[in-house]
Structures are given as structure tokens and as C-alpha cells.
Amino acid sequence: MTENFSDEMVQLRHLNIVWFKRDLRLSDNKVLCDASTQGQILPLYIVEPDLWSQKDMSYRHYKFLGDAINSLDRDLRLKKSRLVIKVGNAVDVFSYLNKKYKKITIWSHKETWNGWTYERDKEVAHWAKSNNVDWIEYKRNGVVRGLQNRDGWSKQWYREMNMPICGLTESIKTTVEPSDSLPSAEDLNLEFDGLVKSQKGSREEAERLLNEFLNKSGKNYSSQMSSPLTAYDSCSRLSAYIAFGIMSVREVFQALELNKYKLKDLDKDSRNSWNRSFKSFSSRLRWHCHFIQKLEDQPQIEFNNLHSAYDGVREHEFDHAKFHSWKFGNTGFPMVDACMRSLIATGWLNFRMRAMLISFASYHLWLHWRETSLWLANLFVDYEPGIHYSQVQMQSGTTGINTIRIYNPVKQGYDHDPDGTFVKTWLPELSGISKKYIHTPWLSSVLPKGYLEPIVDELSSRKLAAKAVYEIRKNSDFKKVAKSIYVKHGSRKKSKLTFGASKNKKRKIIHQEELPL
């Protein structure tokens, strides 16, 4: 950035900068709505090379971001505005603009993202304060900053989701400011990572998916979400769009509520099926914010076990050879390998199979979740740290407040891909194997050429892991710590805390994702 400001520029009075972060949309963007009522604005996106050098960032994320930025710029141009890109460190960019213009105000959403963005925001806040710059931050989706406890959180979430969506005027008065061009993935040292078929990160595509899901493909969502054979078409596939803020959770929620009215005209069976699906879907929209709230309240869950009793348990036994086999889908367990290879190629996987992948790594292979979660973060186009690390810890048994669930990949295979159709798509070397042995090829008379022996014994490794994890739960202090974790993070529909309540009340909580001991 050069500092040769023209006289004309320097004359400009007060510049309102709309700092786009993970809210790359015009619709339901209150930050943009409110800032643009103040006069001229500068719609800004900062590409931060240091962020893109972090271990959890990948080529596929950047490709999707590139689509989203182009889509946002197109939409802004329809409003006679444009997106200005600056490449560099956020504090440097704001210092430059602050010197160039007489006074700046920064507008943005609060970001609850990875450790790097957390530290960056602290630096920006410090710089803004020291330079008398106002930084106005708005709530993002239903996540609350500075939450005292979880009582009443759910009610608050519904209130937030029902708030009206703000509208923009025909044109947005925009300051002329030179834009950098978007660096290529190669400029940021992001290497191609095997993605063959990705979603396109445009607003248009998000709207198409939402419409398709609510009117057609979502009908059997609740019964078809668990199998990788049906999930690609029956799930909404909106996660990456929500993660990048191309569409807000509120927009999805309100579209869903509107569609509920249409159900009354359907026959009973169809109506029941849609009702079940809409109910499950609506819960998941809430979970989205519920999990991000955990990271907001405790940023360290990206790095440390939620329950300290698990510290030191897996760290010192990390088997790199097993990790390598798991990473590239070479464990000898067809369902695990097919899921990993499909994820590498498409950037998406349904919930159950994500859970199975991490559970297999954490239990059967006894790998610490920190390394495995980074690998999956790279592969999920929809990587959202708040959901990701909370889920990874849940499926690794380190939260202390969830039921221990160890997925047997052979059972998952027979339950959710009984004919081996999914497995054979991603593991062509198993194309000749019979249905009987498709999930246990090592039991057939000859192991198909090109496929491997399993790297662990399924039953004994599962039992060993379960024993180790349950053993830790017996420690005298375990419950005390678990209770405090539950108080801080536990989901509860009722406004009052019910941990340790009577049996009936306890049962109510079991229906939700958190389970007291």
C-alpha cells in the first residue's frame, strides 16, 4: 500500500468502512444496512495472507471464498457500489485508511472463528482504541458475546431468528478507493488438495439449494440424512454457504417457517414426512449457533480437551503411520476409506459419517484429535471452528458431558450402505467383491488386489479404547469438573439448569445432545 493520497481523497470527511468478514451477503446484513444510512461507505474485504498460512486453512476454502467474493461484488454493483479488496494485515489496512481519510468508523459482525482471528480481533480492537477509531460490532447469527450462562439461551435464539430482515435501498453511496486484485491460491502458497467436484460459493447457488430443499429434496431428510448414499441429495447442503455467511441462519430459518404453511395442502403421509424433516432441520439450525456459542465462551476448545481429565491420555502415543493411512483412506475398513476418499474429492460428508471418521481415529487408532481435526478442517469446505471442534471433542469422548459413542465402521457400513454401492464408488478396487464381504473384505477367501488388510483389529481396539475412556470417568473429581462444564456449555430447552435434577427431568435432557452423567 502506497501512501500517495490525492488531495481530493484527503478532503473526504467521515468514512464508514463495512468490514466484510464471514457475512458475504447483502441480504439480512444489518451491519451494511445501518452503515449505509450514515452516508458514504467503503465495502471492504481484507485478504490476510497470515490467516491463510494457518494449519487449518486450505486451497478449497480459498476457492470457495473466491466465488463468494465475486458473487458479493456482483450484487454490490447492482446497487451501484463495489467491493474493495485490500491484501495485508488488518491493522495495517485500517492504519492506512485512517491516515488517508479524516476519520474512519469500522462496522462489522462479531467473529467467532479460529484462534488466529480471535487474536487478530484483539489487535484491531487495541489499535482502534489507541487511535480513537470507533469499531461497531453486531451480533452474528444467534451467538451472544459475553454470555453469563446458558439459561434462556434457546428462547433468545428464537427471538433473534424471528427479527425482521433489513432491506437496502436501490443504491449504496460508495467511496471510491482503489482495490487490490484477489491473490491467486498459489500466491498464498495454498496447494491443490484433491478437490474434484466442489460446490460453487455464490449467493445464487445458496438460494437455489434452499429452494430445492424446502420444496423438493428435503421431504425425506430425517430418514435419509444418515446414509452417505442418500444424504448428498436429501440434506440441504447449505453448510458452506452459512459458514461463509453467503446466507444467514435467520434467512434459512424464516424461509423454513414460511414453507411450513404450505404443508397443510398436502396428503397426510407427505405432510408427516415434511413435518419430521422440518423439525429436524430447524433443530440443526439452532445447533449451529449452539456449538459456535461454546467456542465464543471458551476459545481454548480449539486446542485443549474440554474436560481436563483427558489431558495427556492420547498425546504421547500418536502413531504417525496409522494417521497417514487414515488421512488418505487406506485403513482397510471400506466404509472409513470410502468416506475419506469421497470427502477429499467433494469437500463434504454427512454428519454420521463425519462422526464415524473422527471416532475411528480417536478410538480405534487412538490418535489425539488435535491433528486429525486439522486434517478434517482442511477437507471440509464448510469448516466452522465452533461446530468443528465441539463435534470433534464430542466424538472423541473428551467433553466429559456427552455419552461415549464409538462407531463400529463395519456396522455403519452394513446399516447405511448394505449393498456396498457407496463403497464401490470410491473404492473401485472392491468392485468385484460380494455383498456379504463388502464391509469385511479381509474375511473373504482372497483380499481384492489393491486393497489392504485392516490396520487394527476392530473389536479389540474398540474395547481397549472404551475401557481407557470409561476408566477416566471413574476418577473422583471427574463429575465435579463435568458439572461445571455442563453449567457453562450444556444445552437446555428449559430456561433453568437441570443438571443433577430428578430422574424425569434428566430424561428430558437426554433428548437433546448433551447428557448429564
Ligand SMILES: Cc1cc2nc3c(=O)[nH]c(=O)nc-3n(C[C@H](O)[C@H](O)[C@H](O)COP(=O)(O)OP(=O)(O)OC[C@H]3O[C@@H](n4cnc5c(N)ncnc54)[C@H](O)[C@@H]3O)c2cc1C
Ligand atoms: C466431526 C464433525 C465435524 C463437523 N464439522 C463441521 C464444520 O466444520 N462445519 C459445519 O457447518 N458443520 C460441521 N459438522 C456438523 C454437520 O456434519 C454439518 O453441519 C452437516 O453435515 C452439513 O451438511 P448440510 O448443510 O447438508 O446440513 P443439514 O443437515 O442440511 O443442516 C442444515 C444446517 O444446520 C447446521 N447443522 C447441521 N448439523 C449440525 C450439527 N450436528 N451441529 C451443528 N450444526 C449443524 C449446519 O449449518 C447445516 O448447514 C461436523 C460434524 C462432525 C461430526
